[in-house]
Amino acid sequence: MEFKEVVGRRRSIRYFLPWKPVPREKVQIILEAARLASRAGNADFARAIVVERDTIAKADLQALTLPVNAGMIEMAPVHIYWWGDLQAFTRDMPSRATEQVNMGVLNISHGWTHKFVKEVAYPQVVQVFSSDPVLNAKVTGCESGLAISQALLAAVDEGLGTMLCTYPEEPARKVFGVPDHWTALWVQFVGYPAEGWEAGGQRPRPPLGSLFHEGRYGSPFRGSEEVVAQLRAQNMLQDPAPLPWRKEEVRAVSRMLGLPEE
Amino acid sequence: MSTNFNDSTTVQTWLNGVHEQSGVSPEADVKRVQVLEEFCTRIGKRPDEIIDDCLRDVDGGKKIRVKGRRFYADKISEFEQQAEGTSGERRQKANYVRSFLIHNGVLIQTSPLF
Numbered sequence: 001m002e003f004k005e006v007v008g009r010r011r012s013i014r015y016f017l018p019w020k021p022v023p024r025e026k027v028q029i030i031l032e033a034a035r036l037a038s039r040a041g042n043a044d045f046a047r048a049i050v051v052e053r054d055t056i057a058k059a060d061l062q063a064l065t066l067p068v069n070a071g072m073i074e075m076a077p078v079h080i081y082w083w084g085d086l087q088a089f090t091r092d093m094p095s096r097a098t099e100q101v102n103m104g105v106l107n108i109s110h111g112w113t114h115k116f117v118k119e120v121a122y123p124q125v126v127q128v129f130s131s132d133p134v135l136n137a138k139v140t141g142c143e144s145g146l147a148i149s150q151a152l153l154a155a156v157d158e159g160l161g162t163m164l165c166t167y168p169e170e171p172a173r174k175v176f177g178v179p180d181h182w183t184a185l186w187v188q189f190v191g192y193p194a195e196g197w198e199a200g201g202q203r204p205r206p207p208l209g210s211l212f213h214e215g216r217y218g219s220p221f222r223g224s225e226e227v228v229a230q231l232r233a234q235n236m237l238q239d240p241a242p243l244p245w246r247k248e249e250v251r252a253v254s255r256m257l258g259l260p261e262e
Numbered sequence: 263m264s265t266n267f268n269d270s271t272t273v274q275t276w277l278n279g280v281h282e283q284s285g286v287s288p289e290a291d292v293k294r295v296q297v298l299e300e301f302c303t304r305i306g307k308r309p310d311e312i313i314d315d316c317l318r319d320v321d322g323g324k325k326i327r328v329k330g331r332r333f334y335a336d337k338i339s340e341f342e343q344q345a346e347g348t349s350g351e352r353r354q355k356a357n358y359v360r361s362f363l364i365h366n367g368v369l370i371q372t373s374p375l376f
Contacts, residue, residue, distance in 0.1 A: 018376050067331065067369050074373035247285050258350070258375025260357040260364060262284035 004236035006157045011199040013161030015253045016075040016191030026158045033154035034147040043092035046147035049081040049176045063171040076189035083182040084140040094122040161193030195253050201241030270309045279365030297358040316368040
């Protein structure tokens with residue numbers, strides 16, 4: 001699938017075929033896409049625990065269940081529990097920055113040397129990120145989110161349905177035995193969609209210029225209708241929700257899965 | 263339990279929500295309400311009491327009573343297991359009761375039947 005169509009097709013899928021397993025190869029592709037995402041200092045912010053619904057202990061699945069995820073957690077055959085590593089930057093930065101100087105990624109043209117990494121950049125990074133947990137959490141969340149976003153798009157590209165949802169952090173720590181410096185982010189449910197891939201249509205977004213500015217805040221970014229037409233032709237911009245048949249689809253899928261339909 | 267269920271505020275809220283959000287005809291309301299009445303009789307609670315057990319007023323809105331919701335989620339599951347009919351029919355009955363809670367603002371989900 002072309003990239004723009006992948007972006008356009010991505011939805012939060014909430015109805016999965018519970019009986020259809022996800023091939024392990026596709027899960028690996030999702031994780032590989034996440035692994036290759038941009039990340040500050042090439043540090044390992046995004047971590048994940050992959051779970052197959054049918055192999056996890058029932059008591060553990062129950063512990064991970066919240067009212068808002070209860071339906072999906074039982075429908076989706078695969079769950080990817082995403083975590084952010086709060087020690088990633090301070091742990092990984094010196095060695096990764098050194099590698100990047102050696103690889104010609106961080107270069108003298110931009111002021112980078114081994115001396116700079118060792119004596120200036122790293123001590124500052126450690127000092128700032130160790131003393132400012134809010135900044136550390138912000139960066140960890142953002143950088144992990146880049147990986148998660150690629151994981152979502154990779155799932156769509158593989159013909160799968162996927163969505164992000166919340167999960168309870170402390171029970172998950174006990175179930176998965178993760179290090180204390182991992183912070184819970186989102187669970188990504190993965191499976192074959194039981195609803196149509198359109199899932200009722202593309203979700204509304206505010207106009208481009210109300211979200212993004214040009215030059216300074218208050219000066220809307222002006223998009224062009226030609227670009228909009230091009231993106232529609234390339235399936236990145238699609239018919240908005242709700243599609244005309246959505247209510248009937250929801251009822252039929254809910255009935256099929258034994259969920260409340262009205 | 264003798265009550266005119268249709269007079270209950272929470273039942274009216276439920277039925278209005280069903281008609282509006284799901285676009286369902288009121289013709290099926292009789293069966294829906296009958297099932298809720300069966301559930302209420304079984305557990306000895308009126309519809310408004312069930313919702314009071316699950317929601318409380320806070321500044322600016324309502325908050326879920328976690329224990330209440332869990333209690334009724336379990337009671338609905340018991341109701342489903344003990345009701346008459348095929349597994350699909352029993353699930354439909356339980357879903358009517360879930361629908362009552364949902365349309366009164368109590369988010370509750372269930373596992374798929376497969």
